């Protein structure tokens with residue numbers, strides 16, 4: 510071991526040791542287990558803000574300055590060390606300063622000699638000021654806690670927001686479906702509108718061509734509806750349109766597609782029907798309408814134009830043919846079905 514000093518006389522050693530103890534900031538203590546005397550270095554007094562040598566030189570001085578909340582823990586550790594249960598004496602606690610505040614210190618000590626009965630004869634220790642480090646640690650702990658809480662609440666917030674967003678998305682989806690539905694439905698009669706009919710016709714045309722299945726199309730128009738409006742009023746006219754739509758809807762097949770073309774004109778798609786059967790279907794409808802008492806003592810008739818789609822037909826071709834047929838039905842006396 511390197512030796513810093515090699516004093517020849519004890520007095521020289523004492524001088525060196527005392528000078529060092531006087532210079533170092535932290536305090537040392539030296540407990541004589543035989544007499545109960547405790548020697549404390551000037552640094553010990555300075556560290557706690559006291560005048561040097563102001564206290565009695567016994568263990569009670571030390572016990573009196575330990576923070577009440579730390580006292581039990583310190584005593585237990587001290588007992589464990591001097592009884593041999595703990596291999597070292599090393600503990601952090603608070604000591605009271607001259608101004609009444611407490612200073613965090615770390616206390617390290619070593620037994621230097623035992624009495625013949627095995628109890629401690631001499632023990633030397635040092636109190637080291639760790640106040641700033643301890644405060645910084647506490648601050649970090651506090652910050653970590655806040656950070657954790659912050660993270661947790663951020664996580665919760667994110668969950669709540671995600672749930673709300675999901676709900677909003679669902680609402681939006683429902684609204685989109687509603688709007689989509691409304692945009693395909695005629696508001697007065699609640700049957701499909703022209704837009705929806707055009708989509709359906711394109712789809713059915715493709716299907717009939719792909720599978721080489723027949724497809725027919727019809728248009729019909731209320732005969733002399735102007736007279737009805739003029740006689741009974743527009744509101745009754747509206748009710749008649751609604752009742753007519755219900756009557757038609759109740760008397761066509763599920764596969765058939767029924768829509769309002771506009772005004773008092775309606776269109777029908779008959780998938781799987783060639784012209785012959787389409788004529789039978791439309792004539793059946795014509796009869797049903799003419800026999801139906803649509804308002805008290807009021808009967809109406811309709812004229813129909815029918816055509817069967819061919820492979821080369823454009824939508825315009827089809828409409829030209831059914832329009833012509835309808836015109837024909839009107840000019841041939843109304844309440845008729847004509848075809849081309």
Ligand SMILES: Nc1nc2c(ncn2[C@@H]2O[C@H](COP(=O)(O)OP(=O)(O)OP(=O)(O)O)[C@@H](O)[C@H]2O)c(=O)[nH]1
Pocket residue numbers: 697730731732733734735736738742743744745746747750771772773839843
């Ligand atoms: N109440 C009501 N009437 C409508 C509606 N749409 C169209 N009309 C009426 O339907 C009538 C159509 O008259 P016209 O085009 O002269 O035909 P029409 O009187 O039915 O005679 P023909 O078609 O030649 O048999 C007009 O009076 C329109 O006001 C509607 O939504 N409600």
